Amino acid sequence: CSALEPSLIKVWFILPACLPVDLSPVIGSSPTHGTKMAVSPLDMASESIDDMFDGCRSATASAIDLFGVFEWQVNINFSYAWALVEKKAKKPVHKHLKDDHAVVMYIFTRYASIRQTFNKALKTGKDNYSTGRFRFHYFYYYLTDAVQALSKYPTSCRTVYHRTGERFDQNIVNTNVRFGAFIWASSSKQPSWSYNNISCFEIFTCFGGDITYYSSSKQRGQVLIPTYEVFKVTDIVTNDPWCRVVYKLQSTKTPRTDQNYTSFAHVNPTVKST
Structure with missing residues (x-):
């Protein structure tokens, strides 16, 4: 693995007092009764971004500020959120973590609009990851x-447990799946x-990380599941008192990563490929 040269120092810019951005911490709601819902696939999420940076963490860390400089400028919601919460995020107490780790965890759990936009980009971003079209490398x-x-x-x-307002395919027992996005789960069936x-979803996760200390939510037992973890669907229960369908x-x-820095290493974030 080889790092991008040179590593740039983080550059901040002054944000206007009022920006046309949506940073409301909206809690998702279920569709109105009678609304016809599309059925989403639940499979191996082959078009998702799944880089684990395995074996290249130090090289990536030395290059990542290059992406931050440009992505803060093009992602106004992200930049504004960062400025708002930087002082609210907790100081890291875990080994290997620094302030930027704490801030991104706080932003992810605080702002539904950013979380949803980010996860949507991850689910379909495989081909964009090595180009400037993906705006969330940092x-x-x-x-x-x-x-x-x-x-x-x-x-x-x-x-852990995860609830959603989406409908998924139910003919998938004994198949392997990935979420293809970061899943914010809880040790409680009733997350706040x-x-x-x-x-x-009732999820037995081995790669999820406990983010409770760094989350904007005060609830205990918060776990973030990464894009690359692979699960076997062992059962699907319908009409459960907890939920209409429980996976x-x-x-x-055994995680699956199709990228692992090979694409990331050659990205020029200033070029928006067509």
Whole structure:
């Protein structure tokens, strides 16, 4: 692995007092009764971004500020959110974490609009990852690195729960799946940030990291599951008192990453490829 040259120092710019940005910490809601919902696939998310930076963490860390300089300028919501929460985020107390890790975890859990935009870009961003069209290299790197630092794998795994207002394919028992995005899960079936009950997940995760200390939410047992963790669907339960459809997932303990820095190393964030 080779780092991009040179590493740039973080550059801040003054944001106007009022910006046309949506940074409301909106909690998702279920569709109105009777609304016809599309069925989303639940598969190996082959078009998602899944870089683990395995073996290249130090090289990536020395290059990542280059992306931050440009992505802060093109992602106004992200830049504004960073300026708002930088002093609210907790100082890191875990080994290998620094202030930027803490800030991205706080932003992810605080602002639904950024979380949704970011996850959408991850789910379909495989071809964009090596181009300037993907505008979250900085955010993705620090969130991934934080989850890895906070994960206890291989010493322990844990069961967590996730609720969503989406509908998914139900003909997938005994198949392997990935979320292809960061999943904010909880040790409780009733997380404070989601009241949806269309599709719920009981997840035995081994690569998820406990972000409770750094989250904007005060609830205990918060876990962030990375894009690359692979799960086997062991059962699907319908009409459960907790949720309309409950998917039970078991980590295979073998992640899948199709990128792992090979694309990242050659990105020029200033060039927006067509």
